[in-house]
Amino acid sequence: MASISAAVIDLKRLELLADSDSPVHVIDARAKVLVTFVFIVAVVSHNSYELARLLPFFIFPTVMIALAGLPMLYLARKIALISTFALMVGIFNPVFDRTILYQIGQWGISGGWISLLSLLIRSMLTVGAAFILVGTTGFTAVCQALERLGMPQLFAIQLLFLHRYIFVLADETGRSSRARELRSCGRKGLGVASFGSLVGHLLLRTWQKAERIHIAMLARGFVGRFHAHRQSSFGKAELYFLLGWSSLFIVLRTFDVTGTLGTLITGIFK
Amino acid sequence: MSHHIVEAKNLQHVYPDGTVAIKDVSFCITHGESVAIIGANGAGKSTLLQHLNGCLIATSGQIRIGDTPLSKGTLPDIRRTVGMVFQYPDDQLFMPTVFEDVAFGPLNLGLSGDEVDQRVVEALERVGAGHLRTKPPYNLSGGEKKRVAIATVLAMAPDILVMDEPTSGLDPFARRQLISLLREFQHTKIFTSHDLDMVLDLCQRTIILHEGVIMADGPTDEIFQNEELLAACRLEKPFSMQGCPVCNGKTNTKCHDAG
Ligand SMILES: Nc1ncnc2c1ncn2[C@@H]1O[C@H](COP(=O)(O)OP(=O)(O)O)[C@@H](O)[C@H]1O
Numbered sequence A: 001m002a003s004i005s006a007a008v009i010d011l012k013r014l015e016l017l018a019d020s021d022s023p024v025h026v027i028d029a030r031a032k033v034l035v036t037f038v039f040i041v042a043v044v045s046h047n048s049y050e051l052a053r054l055l056p057f058f059i060f061p062t063v064m065i066a067l068a069g070l071p072m073l074y075l076a077r078k079i080a081l082i083s084t085f086a087l088m089v090g091i092f093n094p095v096f097d098r099t100i101l102y103q104i105g106q107w108g109i110s111g112g113w114i115s116l117l118s119l120l121i122r123s124m125l126t127v128g129a130a131f132i133l134v135g136t137t138g139f140t141a142v143c144q145a146l147e148r149l150g151m152p153q154l155f156a157i158q159l160l161f162l163h164r165y166i167f168v169l170a171d172e173t174g175r176s177s178r179a180r181e182l183r184s185c186g187r188k189g190l191g192v193a194s195f196g197s198l199v200g201h202l203l204l205r206t207w208q209k210a211e212r213i214h215i216a217m218l219a220r221g222f223v224g225r226f227h228a229h230r231q232s233s234f235g236k237a238e239l240y241f242l243l244g245w246s247s248l249f250i251v252l253r254t255f256d257v258t259g260t261l262g263t264l265i266t267g268i269f270k
Numbered sequence B: 001m002s003h004h005i006v007e008a009k010n011l012q013h014v015y016p017d018g019t020v021a022i023k024d025v026s027f028c029i030t031h032g033e034s035v036a037i038i039g040a041n042g043a044g045k046s047t048l049l050q051h052l053n054g055c056l057i058a059t060s061g062q063i064r065i066g067d068t069p070l071s072k073g074t075l076p077d078i079r080r081t082v083g084m085v086f087q088y089p090d091d092q093l094f095m096p097t098v099f100e101d102v103a104f105g106p107l108n109l110g111l112s113g114d115e116v117d118q119r120v121v122e123a124l125e126r127v128g129a130g131h132l133r134t135k136p137p138y139n140l141s142g143g144e145k146k147r148v149a150i151a152t153v154l155a156m157a158p159d160i161l162v163m164d165e166p167t168s169g170l171d172p173f174a175r176r177q178l179i180s181l182l183r184e185f186q187h188t189k190i191f192t193s194h195d196l197d198m199v200l201d202l203c204q205r206t207i208i209l210h211e212g213v214i215m216a217d218g219p220t221d222e223i224f225q226n227e228e229l230l231a232a233c234r235l236e237k238p239f240s241m242q243g244c245p246v247c248n249g250k251t252n253t254k255c256h257d258a259g
């Protein structure tokens, strides 16, 4: 379980990445939030057996990571970690859905495998886009942008607190389960009773700690308004950024670019 | 300058579960004073401190900072005047980097870009933590966290500095560093502490809290001489006032001076 706290500390590193001045970092947070939103909608709205048409979407994370100078390996690892959840969700698809969709030689590939793969690709794309957003913007600035885009202030603040709360919860979980492990003398069967009590304590402690953090925020003049350190406005650059990417995503979503390219190339070789 | 006065009148606090943490506490701390609030575990020190900037609201009684009684309307102003350093720096540091954490307060005060930067840099330099600005707070050592936590408060330019057990959990060297740092501050200072040697070092005045009641309030030297009182409140004389174990307690002052 200690690995959970390690993973969380590692996730916090994502926010440190936001402290940079790359061409992507300086773009107003609202433009990045909107582009990310269009991207996620475009990716998710594909039907669940789609593979080929998803591939061109990788151009967005690739370009953004390159421009922002984000650490590729670190992001890939985090995305892989989160994608295991998608794997858990989709793992039974191949079992239930055995309709053969493709035939490669004598191998028939069932719809289940295709949809599992499609799910994985979509989770990689969307999680990647979300990571890139936070890594180039910072979570506070994202919440602030959401508020400036019209999300009710209360929701935006709750989102911010939820984000902090997850870190607190994970910290406490790591600590508690380590204590429990150490006192269980290496036995595996730790008992459901102790586990229930552990979870109960954990929630209470987390709540108390979250409350203390909230008090500390209030003590330093927090009145429910956001102040991102970076001052920016929605200018021409933001407009081009937003229109450029959004229209690309919409084109990729509406037209079968991969297919057309494929026929073009096969056409040439015919 | 009357802004720096802290006055509590018949303060009482009952927690929602029925625990009466403080009962009828009154005191007045004037400008530039350095006051220690001491008492055994659970005496109600932390509870009392959290009333001073409205983190907790008294069940009955009143807090007054300068001429301003603490109420919902005056809360923002009072929180700017009274800087609170909490016991656990982990609760106080919640932003991704030290810089952003220290900037949190000034940004909330409505300051803008350059002014915020300047305040952050000054506050961090003041506590000798300028080199930590780009680090994430959770990677700092205990002493560093404490100093950064103090910087977060200093950046808001408070008139009154309130600290809950500032030296707890520090190694001897970090503790000494912190004490000399605190000595430099000209603010009105209010500490709670179990570190009575620090109290002796920094505070002219001491208030003893025992089970939510003030048992004594007076000059630190006098209070620490009164062994009966200390024993009754589950406290012990600071080490520097106890007999010296090397020379059998007789020449305590000499030995102490030599060291
Ligand atoms: N949130 C709470 N709910 C109920 N009782 C509390 C709470 N916090 C503290 N107490 C109780 O109030 C008393 C004073 O606590 P505290 O002010 O933390 O003491 P000190 O800081 O002097 O050690 C203790 O008896 C403690 O158990």
Ligand SMILES: [Mg+2]
Pocket (backbone or CB within 6 Å): B045, B046, B047, B087, B164
């Ligand atoms: Mg306490």
